[in-house]
Amino acid sequence: STENSSYETILTSTNGRVATITLSRPKALNALNLQLTAELLEAVEAFDADPEIGAIVITGSEKAFAAGADIKEMATHSFADVYAADLFGAWDRLAAVRTPVISAVAGHALGGGCELAMIADIIIAADNAKFGQPEIKLGVIPGMGGSQRLTRAIGKSKAMEMVLTGRVMGADEAERSGLVARVVPVASLQSEAAELAATIAGMSKPIAMIAKESVNRSYESSLSEGLLYERRMNHACFATEDQKEGMAAFVEKRQATFTHR
Numbered sequence: 396s397t398e399n400s401s402y403e404t405i406l407t408s409t410n411g412r413v414a415t416i417t418l419s420r421p422k423a424l425n426a427l428n429l430q431l432t433a434e435l436l437e438a439v440e441a442f443d444a445d446p447e448i449g450a451i452v453i454t455g456s457e458k459a460f461a462a463g464a465d466i467k468e469m470a471t472h473s474f475a476d477v478y479a480a481d482l483f484g485a486w487d488r489l490a491a492v493r494t495p496v497i498s499a500v501a502g503h504a505l506g507g508g509c510e511l512a513m514i515a516d517i518i519i520a521a522d523n524a525k526f527g528q529p530e531i532k533l534g535v536i537p538g539m540g541g542s543q544r545l546t547r548a549i550g551k552s553k554a555m556e557m558v559l560t561g562r563v564m565g566a567d568e569a570e571r572s573g574l575v576a577r578v579v580p581v582a583s584l585q586s587e588a589a590e591l592a593a594t595i596a597g598m599s600k601p602i603a604m605i606a607k608e609s610v611n612r613s614y615e616s617s618l619s620e621g622l623l624y625e626r627r628m629n630h631a632c633f634a635t636e637d638q639k640e641g642m643a644a645f646v647e648k649r650q651a652t653f654t655h656r
């Protein structure tokens with residue numbers, strides 16, 4: 396495991412083909428201020444560009460994944476300020492990352508914290524995780540995708556209830572609702588997330604990227620267009636060395652060794 400300490404609001408490390416980014420503003424419950432946002436996006440893009448990295452985990456502390464956008468930083472902003480800065484627009488860069496991204500969530504995932512978790516491909520939650528979009532209590536609405544991604548994840552009625560009341564959802568309800576893939580004891584969140592990431596990172600990277608792109612395509616297209624896209628991408632898999640290796644390994648009854656080509 397190697398660490399990079401050039402950041403002030405996040406910690407980064409790698410272990411084999413898995414990269415981990417840990418939000419680290421403990422005194423503000425990892426509120427997403429401009430510095431943390433810039434550092435997180437820089438780190439995630441650097442890992443995404445590294446062919447040796449096959450999966451990225453984003454996590455926080457046991458108390459808070461992230462308690463939202465930094466309210467103190469934006470409290471006095473005007474419409475002109477946030478419009479000119481396109482506040483929260485930078486998060487499109489995380490959505491554009493092509494390497495699989497896992498959010499490992501313990502504690503508060505509120506507002507921008509819940510939205511950050513949802514930008515990732517998979518959410519794995521600790522049993523103490525709390526998800527919510529409390530923006531309405533502050534006189535605003537979500538700004539990093541909450542009204543859109545939450546609705547797609549858990550359906551209109553539940554999303555409406557959460558966005559209109561700010562109600563917080565616990566881990567079990569989040570799993571039942573389809574927001575998270577799995578709930579694990581808080582003490583094993585990091586090891587479970589690392590194991591999940593290592594499993595994905597052990598697959599062929601180009602094939603994992605194609606799989607991610609194909610699942611994401613379902614958000615942006617009709618069923619018939621999505622099915623055609625999937626089929627063409629499936630055909631493209633046959634252009635890789637890893638498809639030859641993966642299928643040969645099955646036929647020869649051995650473990651596949653992918654070269655990510």
Ligand code: CO8
Pocket residue numbers: 422423424426462463464465466467468469477482503505506507508529530533535536537538539
């Ligand atoms: N921003 C800034 N600081 C925060 C935030 C935040 N989102 N959340 C917590 N903190 C700070 C607290 O102010 C406190 O600092 P201090 O010690 O200096 O007073 C410190 O973190 C610890 O917090 P608490 O003492 O409140 O800890 P508790 O354990 O008592 O409570 C809670 C934890 C329940 C999570 C509580 O901190 C809380 O309710 N936080 C705010 C949650 C929230 O509303 N999040 C949504 C923010 S808005 C957003 O994300 C999207 C906005 C889109 C708007 C678009 C506008 C253009």
